[in-house]
Amino acid sequence: MSPSSSHPRETSIGLVGAGRRARTHVRELFRLRDQEYLGQNPDDRLLDHPQPLYETYAGTRPDWVEDVSDLRPTVTAVFDPDEEARATTVALCLECGDGAGADDRDEPRAFDAYERFLEEGEYDAVVVSSPNHTHLDVVRPLLERGVDVLCEKPLATTLEDHDELVALASRSDGVFYVAFNMRSHPSYRRLADLLEADVIGELGMISCREVRMPFPDGHYYTQAESGGSLLEKNCHDFDLMNWLVDGDPTRVCAFGGQHVFTENTDVNDHAVVIVEYDSGVRASLDLCLYAPYGEQNPEYRGYRDYVFRGTEGILEGVPDGSNAWKLYTRRRRETFEATGFPGGHGGGDYVQLRNFLRCVRGEEAPPATPTDAKKAAAIAIGAERSIRDGTIVEIDSNYDLLFE
Known part of the structure; x- marks a missing residue:
């Protein structure tokens, strides 16, 4: 595994688990990437993209007009032991505009073995959406490598495993973001x-x-x-x-x-x-x-x-x-x-991934x-x-x- 040593304008994301919840995260990541702060058509800006009005005439700017153009997530690696799940999620990434032809990136690389994902995957951060009982074994090597991780809830199925994750997070150089959306x-x-x-x-x-x-x-x-x-x-x-x-x-x-x-x-x-x-x-x-x-x-x-x-x-x-x-x-x-x-979830999924990307960039702390x-x-x-x-x-x- 070789995560990037810095977080460029485009943040590459690895997925662990490629089921239904992972695909929700994919949609929200690309929704974030495709938000247009000013709009492509100048004639549409005042109606569809009011952010410039707030910047020009308002002293403060509400969250819903936040400029997220610096958050450019892309999915670069997908792990799931289920072949159909992997293929479906990779296809969704391509449908959302990822892969070849999008800024000259290759399509997300799919892995059927977690060890290969760890050793060969290229990503700045990882979103974990695997079943609950797998979280500790999945997250442990990521935190030990200092990778930034968003992990779905619950973190584990026992309090003892929670204790181990608390200890791992305290020693890790990576962000550990609990997905309480x-x-x-x-x-x-x-x-x-x-x-x-x-x-x-x-x-x-x-x-x-x-x-x-x-x-x-x-x-x-x-x-x-x-x-x-x-x-x-x-x-x-x-x-x-x-x-x-x-x-x-x-x-x-x-x-x-x-x-x-x-x-x-x-x-x-x-x-x-x-x-x-x-x-x-x-x-x-x-x-x-x-x-x-x-x-x-x-x-x-x-x-x-x-x-x-x-x-x-x-x-x-x-x-x-x-x-x-x-x-x-x-x-x-x-x-x-x-x-x-x-x-999804009343906008909670969108805001959560926005906040996670800000944490990856060192601009916020997990809630x-x-x-x-x-x-x-x-x-x-x-x-x-x-x-x-x-x-x-x-x-x-x-x-x-x-x-x-």
């Missing part, structure tokens, strides 16, 4: 600003309900490979709660099991989780992975909604894709909308640390343990689980 989601960034401004006073309770389609086929249905549905799906939510609460989780209790998906799987398809923080905040999460909806029910296609309750009011998410929050106090009713971004990832995992793994054993699980200051 809810921290980059415009709606939740807006929420963080509102809570920081104390619009609801002192936060006391958080409620989250998530109803969604079943997991895709594959490792998601194996506890040992996914870490369980609450780790796979809701480490995002537990990280969001940890981020917004002024305190650490100390206890978790959960109820759940298998209601519909009971054959050939040991993964829960529903759960109710309660988390207690040392600051006194209580949080709850409901997860349902089997609700019937889809194209036949366009008005009910699954959702994640949040309610934050404080001493002075309530902030309630609007589950309609508008990235808005409704504020209710005794004398005030107001709706706060967040800046929209293109791309979440490996320790943050362990903290979220402690809640998820503790909740899975609570469901299994019928107990309340305590979490210590190192985010390890305590048992009687």
Whole structure:
């Protein structure tokens, strides 16, 4: 493996894992590369590309008019043991404009063995989207080589593996970016600003309900490979709660099991989780992975909604894709909308990869640390343990689980 010693204008990206999530990252990388700050046609600039107006007449410039023309990502290496996955992802890169004929680059090089990817691949940074249980073995040699890495969540399926990744990241010269894209989601960034401004006073309770389609086929249905549905799906939510609460989780209790998906799987398809923080905040999460909806029910296609309750009011998410929050106090009713971004997860995927590329260039720091990832995992793994054993699980200051 021979990563570049510096990060030129064009940043080359290696992919580890070439499945569905990796292809989402590919689309967002090329969306970033193809953003036109000023526009090719001068006549279109004022309508489609208003950035020059902000530069000329405004004292500050909002995020949505940020110049990203210096971020020129290209995919140069793809590893996946599955031949079809590799071919599909390479074809997507070419469809998006990568490869021969695009700035005289060769097409992304595909690898069927990880050792060859490490030794022969050419890249400035790596995006890891392989199954959860492979992350430690995949990331370890990259961090030991000082490669900048964005790793999908959860970082690992056990707290012990999280500890090793925390240690590896602390010794590495490379950036280790945890892909908690809810921290980059415009709606939740807006929420963080509102809570920081104390619009609801002192936060006391958080409620989250998530109803969604079943997991895709594959490792998601194996506890040992996914870490369980609450780790796979809701480490995002537990990280969001940890981020917004002024305190650490100390206890978790959960109820759940298998209601519909009971054959050939040991993964829960529903759960109710309660988390207690040392600051006194209580949080709850409901997860349902089997609700019937889809194209036949366009008005009910699954959702994640949040309610934050404080001493002075309530902030309630609007589950309609508008990235808005409704504020209710005794004398005030107001709706706060967040800046929209293109791309998946309400723009969170786009913003996350933009931020990662800025980190690779040494211009920003990752919004979440490996320790943050362990903290979220402690809640998820503790909740899975609570469901299994019928107990309340305590979490210590190192985010390890305590048992009687």
